[in-house]
Amino acid sequence: MPRSTLIDTLCAVPDPMLRIAPGGQIDEANTAAEAMLGEWIRQRSFVTVLRQPVLISQIEAAFRDAKPGTTRFTKTDQAGETVYRVQVTPLSAGEDGVLLHFADVSHFQEAEEMRRDFVANVSHELRSPLTALMGFIETLRGPARDDAEARDRFLSIMEDQALRMNRLVGDLLSLSRVEAEERIRPSQDVDLRDLLDGVIAALDQTAREQDSPVNIEAAPGDYRLRGDTDQLTQVFMNLTENALKYGGAGRPVTLRLSDGEGKGALRGPVVQVEVIDRGDGIDPLHLPRLTERFYRVDSHRSREMGGTGLGLAIVKHIVNRHRGRLRISSELGKGSTFAVILPRG
Ligand SMILES: Nc1ncnc2c1ncn2[C@@H]1O[C@H](COP(=O)(O)OP(=O)(O)OP(=O)(O)O)[C@@H](O)[C@H]1O
Ligand SMILES: [Mg+2]
Secondary structure, three states, rough: OOOHHHHHHHHOOOEEEEEEEOEEEEEEHHHHHHHHHHHHOOOHHHHHHHOOOHHHHHHHHHHHHOOOOEEEEEEEEEOEEEEEEEEEEEHHOOOEEHHHHHHEEEHHHHHHHHHHHHHHHHHHHHHHHHHHHHHHHHHHHOOOOOOOOHHHHHHHHHHHHHHHHHHHHHHHHHHHHHHOOOOOOOOEEEEHHHHHHHHHHHHHHHOOOOOOOOOEEEEOOOEEEOOOOOHHHHHHHHHHHOOOHHHHOOOOOEEEEEEEEEOOOOOEEEEEEEEOOOOOOOOOHHHOOOOOOOOOOOOOHHHOOOOOOOHHHHHHHHHOOOEEEEEEEEEOOOOHHHHHHHHOO
16 A cells, blocks of 8 residues: 555544554554654654553564454553553564554443442442341341240341342332433423422421421422423432431421523523522532442441432433433531422423
8 A cells, every 4th residue: 555545544543543664663653643642653663652561562473473463552641541452453464564553442441340330339238238137037047036025126127128128129220220211301291390299298207207397499480391200209309308318307408499591501491499408518529429329428327327329320310311400519517409400391
């Protein structure tokens, strides 16, 4: 292939590509390769430029045995670490050099890491109630066999643990369902005002028990939108439950409804619901990670209260499905506001 044609072809590829001549110097590099490694690389030895032993030995093998292969190359700069899968291909059995193609696989790597973390988290969350259950079964078979009082007490703890596992599995199923539907646009007509009344009614008993009234503040307005009734109920149940749980006993919770145009980077008519508590607030440090699965500010307290740490992750997915936004603001000692902004159309 004439020189101009080869370099033109390489430059048309968005991934970094370069050719190493039989003498070991880099004689062709496309724009992406220069952007990745620097413009100085031309005519330099590949050993000087690439430096990573695994890749270097792969290239040497390609020259020696005329065999193609793949390997990894990691580049670290201010922006962080980028991982590439490098395809090493000898041209005309190495006589015309060796061609390298770099594909950025960082996002696959990240997804893989997230999947591993998720599995580890789920296993960990399931293991503790399960361990407790097995322990009590053992005790009931042995030492507490004939102790009616202990048996009742243990059974009620076992029930709590089983319920916790049940909640966790329920939340996991809910999360995967919401994720699966994330690209399907919701199509029901929902009146948020009515929906919030329903949420308040459902949580009435909890609110009474801890003496935290849940009030609704709504200026006259139009609160109808296109959405999924069950999912939006789940969003505001979760947020109001959190406000009650973490807001503290005796402190009221407010659901403030408003409508308007173009809030929170959304264009067009929107409806906003703010769930406001007067609790201890959340350290700003935690805010960016709050909607991650299993992320809890105080994991002991949250578990104690029966939380799975999946509530806000579910909320985020549902809000995304509705093409809305979730904004969290909080002040230590004063309380937190979780604002959901939903487009009406
Ligand atoms: N209103 C709030 N005030 C203070 N902290 C909060 C508030 N809402 C959520 N958090 C913190 O965010 C964490 C994550 O909340 P999330 O709703 O996802 O999980 P959870 O409440 O622990 O469990 P679940 O909702 O699944 O029962 C909570 O554990 C808590 O630490
Ligand atoms: Mg919650």
